[in-house]
Amino acid sequence: MVVRKITDKILSVGTIDWDRRIFDNLIPLPEGTSYNSFLIRGKEKTALIDTVDPVHEEEFITNLVKAGCDRIDAIIINHAEQDHSGSLPVILELFPGAKVYCTEKCKDLLSSLLDVPPSRIEIVKTGDSLNLGGISLQFIEYPWVHWPETMVTYCPEEKILFSCDLFGSHLATSSLYMDDPCRTEILAKRYYAEIMMPFRNSIKQYLAKIQEMDIAIIAPSHGPLLNNPQWILEKYVDWTSDSVRNTVLIPYVSMHGSTERMVRIFTDFLMERGIGVRPFNLTGGDSGLLALELVDTATVVFATPTVLFGPHPEMVTAAYLANLVKPKTRYASIIGSFGWGGKTVETLKSMIPHIKAELLSPVYIQGAPDEKSRADLLALAEAIAEKHTSDPLIS
Incomplete structure (x- = not known):
């Protein structure tokens, strides 16, 4: 030295x-x-x-x-x-x-x-x-x-x-x-x-x-x-500062591909509306990079399948860490897929009390995405675009 x-x-x-x-x-x-x-x-x-x-x-x-x-x-x-x-x-x-x-x-x-x-x-x-x-x-x-x-x-x-x-x-x-x-x-x-x-x-x-x-x-x-x-x-x-960027962060994990397909569809819808998007695969991901993205993203959308009765353990960890760092995120939502039941949406909502964001309607479906779920994802993308356009803290 x-x-x-x-x-x-x-x-x-x-x-x-x-x-x-x-x-x-x-x-x-x-x-x-x-x-x-x-x-x-x-x-x-x-x-x-x-x-x-x-x-x-x-x-x-x-x-x-x-x-x-x-x-x-x-x-x-x-x-x-x-x-x-x-x-x-x-x-x-x-x-x-x-x-x-x-x-x-x-x-x-x-x-x-x-x-x-x-x-x-x-x-x-x-x-x-x-x-x-x-x-x-x-x-x-x-x-x-x-x-x-x-x-x-x-x-x-x-x-x-x-x-x-x-x-x-x-x-x-x-x-x-x-x-x-x-x-x-x-x-x-x-x-x-x-x-x-x-x-x-x-x-x-x-x-x-x-x-x-x-x-x-x-x-x-x-x-x-x-x-x-x-x-x-x-x-x-x-x-x-309280200002955030016109971006959506999508931390996601998928088991049999349904949630990942939803993420891809949703990403395209957001991009078509001029919104920056960062899909973040949690499998093997770097938690520091996830925190980095949370610093000034306007919206975070958690995307996870259901494991037994709740969110995938990778998503549990990510949501817990996101809640700990208290980002200034303005909006949040949840998308994903389940097989036969569970309370994933309710569990995830309860895990992020320190993210003082407006919660937008989740899109949580059974099985693989179909035309209805595509329409619901489109509606969520349009709702986010409207929020981002009208919010003075988003640039």
């Missing part, structure tokens, strides 16, 4: 996880990730912002040695989750004089997750600051930007915002800064979809405050640093 210079007083000492392919045994990582940590040297004190996942603590310590770090006075923990704080116990052991600076809720979490002694922790609040000598750190609590204890740290002298998970991306790259906006946008949007979207309304209120700050660099906890802060701020303003 390498130590990289951000400014004369600030170094990047985190690690890159090139080969990690899943996070929390849930989130796919097609391009790996990084665990960003930053060493800030003042004339009087040295501070460390965040640590790394404990799997990488040996590399992390090596980086600190390479950086010539012989003292750490303050360890800033913006967030207690272990990919940020997991190496904290070993750092506290190596630097017995170091104090941990975090929010009150973070203190409780560090105690329960990592058994960090309360005596090593200094609680900070919004407006508090730490003077290192010629350079300082300001703390701002941002609860429910992912976890309730989250905060961000700002260095006014260098105009750097250490934004924790906010504005991050799961990307292993040799570049310290974003050098491929198209690639970074996709991964940053995917990261937002998987982790930040459930807290859209909280993030919205913080964005206005961040835009008022004098920021030259945003340094998130994952992915490359952003030396064009306005770029990512504009993306987040868009993603957290």
Whole structure:
């Protein structure tokens, strides 16, 4: 691993996880990730912002040695989750004089997750600051930007915002800064979809405050640093807004082909009406890509067969995850096929209470699609087209 210079007083000492392919045994990582940590040297004190996942603590310590770090006075923990704080116990052991600076809720979490002694922790609040000598750190609590204890740290002298998970991306790259906006946008949007979207309304209120700050660099906890802060701020303003795109997302699974045929018919009807469509086959699908599509789609239509008495298990998982991320989707419906009975429509409706969308009449049929079901699918497509045309939040 390498130590990289951000400014004369600030170094990047985190690690890159090139080969990690899943996070929390849930989130796919097609391009790996990084665990960003930053060493800030003042004339009087040295501070460390965040640590790394404990799997990488040996590399992390090596980086600190390479950086010539012989003292750490303050360890800033913006967030207690272990990919940020997991190496904290070993750092506290190596630097017995170091104090941990975090929010009150973070203190409780560090105690329960990592058994960090309360005596090593200094609680900070919004407006508090730490003077290192010629350079300082300001703390701002941002609860429910992912976890309730989250905060961000700002260095006014260098105009750097250490934004924790906010504005991050799961990307292993040799570049310290974003050098491929198209690639970074996709991964940053995917990261937002998987982790930040459930807290859209909280993030919205913080964005206005961040835009008022004098920021030259945003340094998130994952992915490359952003030396064009306005770029990512504009993306987040868009993603957290109430506006959606003129598209329909159709997560689907099929057993004997009937539901898939309905999806194909329905897709054609929507396309003929000038609506963007994304059929998403859940079998072997990437849940991160599904979340990505949910960020700003106007309508989601769940398409599933009935298995025994309810929806296919793949659809149960997809609907559960969609409900967790709380997309700003405006309209929703259900299509699919059953053999002899069941309560698939009722079950699916009950699974998505956090999708605050208007539910349009389902098209749920017995067996394969026939002329009547084609007519019903056409009616649903026309209803969606009418909604999309008249809704001012759809562009």
